[in-house]
Amino acid sequence: MNTSAVAVSTKSSARPRPARQRLAVLxxxxxxxxxxxxxxxxxxxxxxxxLKNSGSREDVILLATMPSFLVWAGAVLWAFAARTAWRAWxxxxxxxxxxxxxxxxxxx
Amino acid sequence: xxxxxxxxxxxxMAALALRMAPHRRAALEPHVQRRCSRLSMTIGGLVLLSxxxxxxxxxxxxxxxxxxxxxxxxxGGLAVTLLLTYRPRWLPGLSIASxxxxxxxxxxxxx
Amino acid sequence: MKKTFRLSMTWLHTWTGLLLGxxxxxxxxxxxxxxxxxEITRWMQPELRRGGTPLDxxxxxxxxxxxxxxxxxxxxxxxxxxxxxATTAFWQPGDGGKRFSNATLDPLTGDEVKARETRxxxxxxxxxxxxxxxxxxxxxxAGVAAMFMxxxxxxxxxxxxxxxxxxxxxxxxxxxxxxFLDFHNVSGVLxxxxxxxxxxxxxVIFMAMYMPWARQVLSDSPANVARNEAKAxxxxxxxxxxxxxxxxxxxxDEVARRWGxxxxxxxxxEVTGRGTENMxxxxxxxxxxxISITAREQLRFDGVSGALLSDENATAGAATxxxxxxxxxxxxxxxxxxLRWMLFAMGLMGCALIATGLVxxxxxxxxxxxxxxxxxxxxxxxxxxxxxxxxxxxVAIAALFWANRLLPVEGETRxxxxxxxxxxxWAVMLVHPLVRSVARAWREQLWAGALLYGALPIVDAASGxxxxxxxxxxxxxxxxxHATMLFTSAALGVAAKKLGRRMQIAxxxxxxxxxxxxxGGASV
Numbered sequence: 181m182n183t184s185a186v187a188v189s190t191k192s193s194a195r196p197r198p199a200r201q202r203l204a205v206l207x208x209x210x211x212x213x214x215x216x217x218x219x220x221x222x223x224x225x226x227x228x229x230x231l232k233n234s235g236s237r238e239d240v241i242l243l244a245t246m247p248s249f250l251v252w253a254g255a256v257l258w259a260f261a262a263r264t265a266w267r268a269w270x271x272x273x274x275x276x277x278x279x280x281x282x283x284x285x286x287x288x
Numbered sequence: 289x290x291x292x293x294x295x296x297x298x299x300x301m302a303a304l305a306l307r308m309a310p311h312r313r314a315a316l317e318p319h320v321q322r323r324c325s326r327l328s329m330t331i332g333g334l335v336l337l338s339x340x341x342x343x344x345x346x347x348x349x350x351x352x353x354x355x356x357x358x359x360x361x362x363x364g365g366l367a368v369t370l371l372l373t374y375r376p377r378w379l380p381g382l383s384i385a386s387x388x389x390x391x392x393x394x395x396x397x398x399x
Numbered sequence: 400m401k402k403t404f405r406l407s408m409t410w411l412h413t414w415t416g417l418l419l420g421x422x423x424x425x426x427x428x429x430x431x432x433x434x435x436x437x438e439i440t441r442w443m444q445p446e447l448r449r450g451g452t453p454l455d456x457x458x459x460x461x462x463x464x465x466x467x468x469x470x471x472x473x474x475x476x477x478x479x480x481x482x483x484x485a486t487t488a489f490w491q492p493g494d495g496g497k498r499f500s501n502a503t504l505d506p507l508t509g510d511e512v513k514a515r516e517t518r519x520x521x522x523x524x525x526x527x528x529x530x531x532x533x534x535x536x537x538x539x540x541a542g543v544a545a546m547f548m549x550x551x552x553x554x555x556x557x558x559x560x561x562x563x564x565x566x567x568x569x570x571x572x573x574x575x576x577x578x579f580l581d582f583h584n585v586s587g588v589l590x591x592x593x594x595x596x597x598x599x600x601x602x603v604i605f606m607a608m609y610m611p612w613a614r615q616v617l618s619d620s621p622a623n624v625a626r627n628e629a630k631a632x633x634x635x636x637x638x639x640x641x642x643x644x645x646x647x648x649x650x651x652d653e654v655a656r657r658w659g660x661x662x663x664x665x666x667x668x669e670v671t672g673r674g675t676e677n678m679x680x681x682x683x684x685x686x687x688x689x690i691s692i693t694a695r696e697q698l699r700f701d702g703v704s705g706a707l708l709s710d711e712n713a714t715a716g717a718a719t720x721x722x723x724x725x726x727x728x729x730x731x732x733x734x735x736x737x738l739r740w741m742l743f744a745m746g747l748m749g750c751a752l753i754a755t756g757l758v759x760x761x762x763x764x765x766x767x768x769x770x771x772x773x774x775x776x777x778x779x780x781x782x783x784x785x786x787x788x789x790x791x792x793x794v795a796i797a798a799l800f801w802a803n804r805l806l807p808v809e810g811e812t813r814x815x816x817x818x819x820x821x822x823x824x825w826a827v828m829l830v831h832p833l834v835r836s837v838a839r840a841w842r843e844q845l846w847a848g849a850l851l852y853g854a855l856p857i858v859d860a861a862s863g864x865x866x867x868x869x870x871x872x873x874x875x876x877x878x879x880x881h882a883t884m885l886f887t888s889a890a891l892g893v894a895a896k897k898l899g900r901r902m903q904i905a906x907x908x909x910x911x912x913x914x915x916x917x918x919g920g921a922s923v
Contacts, residue, residue: 290735290737290738290741291737294737294741301567304566305566305567308566308567310568311567311568351690351691351724352689352690352733355690355728355738356738356741358592358593359593359738359741359742359745360741361589362589362590362592362593362741362744362745362748363741363744363745365566365567365589366585366586366589366590366744366748368567369567369568369569369585369589370569372567372568372569373569373570373571
């Protein structure tokens with residue numbers, strides 16, 4: 181264990197945290213859960229539409245769905261690794277936008 | 289066959305543990321420490337673990353073999369850890385015994 | 400989030416692990432028990448007798464179902480083997496209702512077995528992914544728990560990275576935080592591939608519920624809709640006149656000729672479209688050499704003519720193969736005794752991993768509150784939930800086993816009563832730490848578990864002749880159950896004793912922050 185880490189955590193949680201900091205954590209949690217799920221669902225859809233003709237329907241569904249949980253896990257890590265909450269959201273929204281365009285294009 | 293893989297994986301994990309300084313001090317007499325170099329422990333451990341892998345794959349095929357193999361070293365590693373904690377001096381003897389046991393068993397099975 | 404990437408990941412590891420840690424612990428305990436589902440059922444229904452080969456059991460089950468569900472269109476039959484004693488059958492009622500009926504059948508006669516009513520090992524299996532919650536909430540909660548576990552695993556590897564320098568190290572004599580961290584690391588790293596596979600495959604098993612979007616977007620196409628409608632109409636039209644099925648005898652002879660009578664032979668029978676022209680009978684062989692649930696060996700017969708059908712789905716895609724392997728890996732039906740015990744051991748390591756993680760959270764924060772002279776609400780809550788889960792759940796499970804032996808054998812609502820005893824005892828374990836001090840509650844619940852498990856052989860011997868018979872027969876499965884219970888008792892007893900000693904030391908020593916080495920582990 182890292183002694184300095186303990187010192188930091190003890191100090192920061194012993195005094196009340198500023199409201200802004202709490203709000204940022206909350207925002208990251210929402211980004212991780214809702215944003216992460218939206219991102220993985222988007223990846224799920226795009227993969228399914230891209231691979232539509234590359235195998236039997238069942239096989240394509242499985243192929244498109246299995247990696248989506250890893251996408252979600254990656255998004256959760258990103259949401260808490262990003263330097264600020266704003267960056268966390270930006271890093272999730274940008275690929276989401278990309279996926280949304282891809283879906284619209286693939287379905288048209 | 290998975291028991292055989294388990295024995296070899298246990299011995300392999302034991303050898304890998306005995307290349308680490310604190311565990312060497314705990315498990316080996318000083319004169320043995322000098323005779324069993326860390327390099328030989330490393331090589332021995334890796335050989336035993338790869339042998340266990342080869343055996344498992346030969347017996348069960350790739351996917352099942354891989355499962356049997358990593359299960360063996362997980363459980364074998366737990367046994368090594370507990371031995372090092374409570375009975376460190378038993379570890380060399382038990383791992384030699386399991387290698388010999390595995391060899392005899394293999395001769396019986398393969399002959 | 401925090402100053403460095405690793406500190407951020409450590410924070411995430413702490414909170415994902417804590418938030419669903421209790422649910423995960425319960426899932427891990429029941430899941431680990433499920434590896435021995437058949438043996439648990441066997442102990443909980445000791446009246447069951449084994450007899451005949453699986454093929455004999457298939458013939459008598461077929462006869463029994465013809466009498467019991469003559470109008471039904473779908474049957475599922477699971478046959479006994481080396482571990483399972485009785486035949487289980489599910490069937491869809493003839494009126495097309497969606498709810499399946501089920502029965503446990505005697506392998507020799509095909510009649511419903513005369514044994515005490517219990518859920519047996521099935522209770523652990525169901526609890527593992529449904530958590531006694533109304534459908535589908537249990538499965539969603541289990542899915543959330545699996546996702547949290549996946550994140551906790553990845554972040555755990557990052558947070559505890561320096562541990563790899565301290566492989567094989569466990570120092571129980573060190574201060575609690577250090578020894579718990581050691582064990583958290585040992586159990587975490589050694590079985591890491593197992594945890595990754597188990598949490599990811601858990602998500603994959605129910606992914607149609609959690610991530611249904613690909614399926615939806617691909618089924619929207621008009622061609623699919625039309626095909627499904629045509630299929631439904633055909634089924635409806637076919638329902639009207641009953642077509643007499645072919646006799647099962649010749650089919651079973653063919654199965655016996657191909658697979659033999661000894662394990663691995665016939666394990667499951669699925670009958671679909673019974674009474675229609677499309678009736679098929681699918682025989683599935685016991686898993687023994689394949690992980691994948693899709694790589695199983697099957698024989699399909701035309702249910703009307705009795706002719707063997709050719710295998711049509713021989714070439715499955717790569718994704719189907721991976722999915723089948725992950726699914727099969729999680730269920731581990733293929734595992735022989737040695738591998739099964741190894742999986743069981745890794746399951747126990749998982750329980751220990753979660754338990755040590757949960758306890759460390761509280762130990763780490765104790766000095767802070769000791770200094771402040773008060774206990775925070777969160778700290779108190781976590782301490783108490785830890786007790787009720789880690790020590791309380793084993794007590795509740797022991798109570799379930801006691802109830803199985805002590806409730807009247809003839810009771811009609813017996814299996815529900817057993818579950819009720821389990822839930823009530825668990826609720827008591829939740830309340831108990833509220834009226835006792837934390838340290839006392841830990842010790843009392845651990846001792847209660849040790850006593851309940853330790854006395855189980857006595858309860859068994861006092862409530863029926865089964866233990867004596869098993870001893871005489873040398874029944875490895877039955878006696879193995881008792882051995883495992885005695886081991887559990889010993890483990891809980893040792894934990895209680897150690898905790899007691901720790902508390903004595905703690906009350907005499909100065910309460911202060913435990914100094915720990917800078918290398919290895921992470922702040923949790």
